[in-house]
Amino acid sequence: MKVEQISVFLENRAGRLADVTRTLAESGVNIRALSLADTTDFGILRLIVTDHERAKKALKENGFTVGRTNVVAAEVEDRPGGLHAILTMFSESGINVEYMYAFVQQSGKNAVLIFRFDRTDEAVEILQKNGVRIIPGDEMYNI
Amino acid sequence: MVFDVQKETLPRDELEELQLKRLKYLVQRIYHNVPFYHQRFKELELKPDRLRSLSDLKYLPFTEKQDLRNNYPFGMFAVPRESVVRVHASSGTTGKATVVGYTQRDVENWAGLMARSFEAAGATRADIVHNAYGYGLFTGGLGAHYGAEALGATILPVSGGATKRQVMLMRDFGSTVLCCTPSYSLHLYETALASGISIEDLKLRVGVFGAEPWTEEMRNDIQNKFGIKALDIYGLSEIMGPGVAMECIAAQEGLHIWEDHFLPEIIDPESGEPLPLGEKGELVVTTLTKEAQPLLRYRTRDITRLNPVPCNCGRTHYRIERITGRSDDMLIIRGVNVFPSQIESILLETEGLSPHYQLIINRESGMDTLEVRVEVDENIFSDEIKHLQRLEKKIQTHIKDFLGVTAKITMVEPRSIARSEGKAQRIVDCRKL
Numbered sequence: 001m002k003v004e005q006i007s008v009f010l011e012n013r014a015g016r017l018a019d020v021t022r023t024l025a026e027s028g029v030n031i032r033a034l035s036l037a038d039t040t041d042f043g044i045l046r047l048i049v050t051d052h053e054r055a056k057k058a059l060k061e062n063g064f065t066v067g068r069t070n071v072v073a074a075e076v077e078d079r080p081g082g083l084h085a086i087l088t089m090f091s092e093s094g095i096n097v098e099y100m101y102a103f104v105q106q107s108g109k110n111a112v113l114i115f116r117f118d119r120t121d122e123a124v125e126i127l128q129k130n131g132v133r134i135i136p137g138d139e140m141y142n143i
Numbered sequence: 144m145v146f147d148v149q150k151e152t153l154p155r156d157e158l159e160e161l162q163l164k165r166l167k168y169l170v171q172r173i174y175h176n177v178p179f180y181h182q183r184f185k186e187l188e189l190k191p192d193r194l195r196s197l198s199d200l201k202y203l204p205f206t207e208k209q210d211l212r213n214n215y216p217f218g219m220f221a222v223p224r225e226s227v228v229r230v231h232a233s234s235g236t237t238g239k240a241t242v243v244g245y246t247q248r249d250v251e252n253w254a255g256l257m258a259r260s261f262e263a264a265g266a267t268r269a270d271i272v273h274n275a276y277g278y279g280l281f282t283g284g285l286g287a288h289y290g291a292e293a294l295g296a297t298i299l300p301v302s303g304g305a306t307k308r309q310v311m312l313m314r315d316f317g318s319t320v321l322c323c324t325p326s327y328s329l330h331l332y333e334t335a336l337a338s339g340i341s342i343e344d345l346k347l348r349v350g351v352f353g354a355e356p357w358t359e360e361m362r363n364d365i366q367n368k369f370g371i372k373a374l375d376i377y378g379l380s381e382i383m384g385p386g387v388a389m390e391c392i393a394a395q396e397g398l399h400i401w402e403d404h405f406l407p408e409i410i411d412p413e414s415g416e417p418l419p420l421g422e423k424g425e426l427v428v429t430t431l432t433k434e435a436q437p438l439l440r441y442r443t444r445d446i447t448r449l450n451p452v453p454c455n456c457g458r459t460h461y462r463i464e465r466i467t468g469r470s471d472d473m474l475i476i477r478g479v480n481v482f483p484s485q486i487e488s489i490l491l492e493t494e495g496l497s498p499h500y501q502l503i504i505n506r507e508s509g510m511d512t513l514e515v516r517v518e519v520d521e522n523i524f525s526d527e528i529k530h531l532q533r534l535e536k537k538i539q540t541h542i543k544d545f546l547g548v549t550a551k552i553t554m555v556e557p558r559s560i561a562r563s564e565g566k567a568q569r570i571v572d573c574r575k576l
């Protein structure tokens with residue numbers, strides 16, 4: 001039920017983000033979802049890709065510091081209040097969302113939310129209990 | 144176990160007697176044969192016979208690096224140029240190079256002292272010595288080279304560069320002793336891992352590391368990574384080259400300065416006054432046996448202290464403590480004396496940090512600012528910003544607690560700090576004073 005996400009440390013220098021996307025393109029890896037969190041000095045790029053092993057290897061060979069995390073991808077209807085309903089479930093059970101990002105699928109009907117929780121297994125259980133569809137890793141990599 | 148048992152274990156009174164005898168002869172030689180010293184003595188209204196005991200040394204003039212530059216290239220020679228069989232030079236980052244000449248006897252003494260240093264490291268003729276110090280005008284390469292030969296060991300003159308090949312040679316030849324700068328040893332380690340060579344495939348047992356300041360934490364790091372004993376060697380090309388002082392493997396606590404050839408003093412770098420035995424200050428060295436280019440009270444600018452406590456290896460020569468800084472590279476930031484080695488210690492004590500760092504000093508509207516750049520490798524990387532910010536805060540607090548200086552901590556990508564094959568560029572001082 002979990003999705004492998006890779007993260008890359010980036011200095012706030014012109015062209016570093018492009019260096020990552022070029023490295024991935026050259027190794028034939030497609031990006032499925034991404035988010036960039038940054039401070040004044042550095043940024044952390046989080047990515048879900050078609051082949052995280054290959055992406056990680058290519059990035060490391062190009063001198064990047066790469067990490068790996070398990071995240072959860074949940075599908076919600078793309079309508080007002082969709083996200084709010086989910087966040088309420090977590091706050092009620094005391095689960096922290098460390099960070100999240102979202103994107104809308106090509107079909108345009110549903111939004112996909114990517115979550116990083118402090119207690120992933122419990123969060124997954126709550127989502128399932130509330131009938132939220134969780135997108136399995138294999139499906140995410142091939143969206 | 145002791146290369147020159149007689150000289151290395153001389154009782155202190157006999158050692159001092161030998162030092163005085165050699166010092167008197169030295170003062171005669173430089174007074175008569177080196178115009179620079181003759182002039183200096185005349186200015187101070189001193190005659191060589193002013194020196195009656197070792198404690199009279201304090202009346203004699205210092206020699207500074209600038210004096211060597213002013214007498215470039217051969218003005219400091221105490222023998223005719225024809226008697227000089229070799230010349231080394233250190234590249235001056237500013238201005239002229241510093242030249243050092245050696246007679247046949249000087250190069251033999253040097254090889255002997257370097258062999259003595261290798262033996263203090265536990266090396267024998269059975270060892271294979273991988274020498275990655277640069278060969279050339281720099282004294283490191285050839286100094287270690289002839290020392291290993293004098294010991295009868297097998298020397299591999301690999302010099303610097305082509306790091307990947309070096310690691311392969313170390314493995315294929317079964318090298319047992321590694322000679323290089325401490326930072327280069329870590330570079331070798333990283334290269335070994337990156338090229339799929341396991342440390343278990345190496346036969347290294349001891350490392351003789353020098354030519355740049357390092358810390359106890361860095362020593363532990365190297366020892367753990369390679370599974371070897373890492374020992375500190377000291378030398379200065381102006382004085383001779385590597386092999387002026389060497390840590391013994393028996394105690395691994397301070398470097399025996401070879402006092403039958405070098406007379407050490409510790410002075411206050413500001414006032415020039417000698418400090419009581421055991422106090423920390425600038426190391427000043429007088430060469431007792433050098434023929435071609437003897438130096439009187441040479442100011443090394445290295446900060447250390449002399450340890451007179453008898454060593455359990457049996458050698459009677461005093462030990463100098465690991466060099467903790469240089470009196471000229473000491474940074475004064477907002478009035479606080481900061482040695483880069485102190486910051487390095489703090490970083491290495493903070494869990495998971497690599498020893499690669501850089502200090503950037505600026506002056507913004509009259510205020511000094513210190514920025515510490517730290518490389519983010521996989522050990523400390525997290526995909527959550529707050530974790531990295533917490534680490535920044537922790538380093539900042541440690542630096543503030545230990546040094547009293549507020550530093551800005553910047554996380555940078557691995558290898559973004561310029562790292563030559565030898566010395567990493569640790570300090571960038573952008574202040575225009």
Ligand SMILES: [Zn+2]
Pocket residue numbers: 391393394399454455456457458
């Ligand atoms: Zn000892």
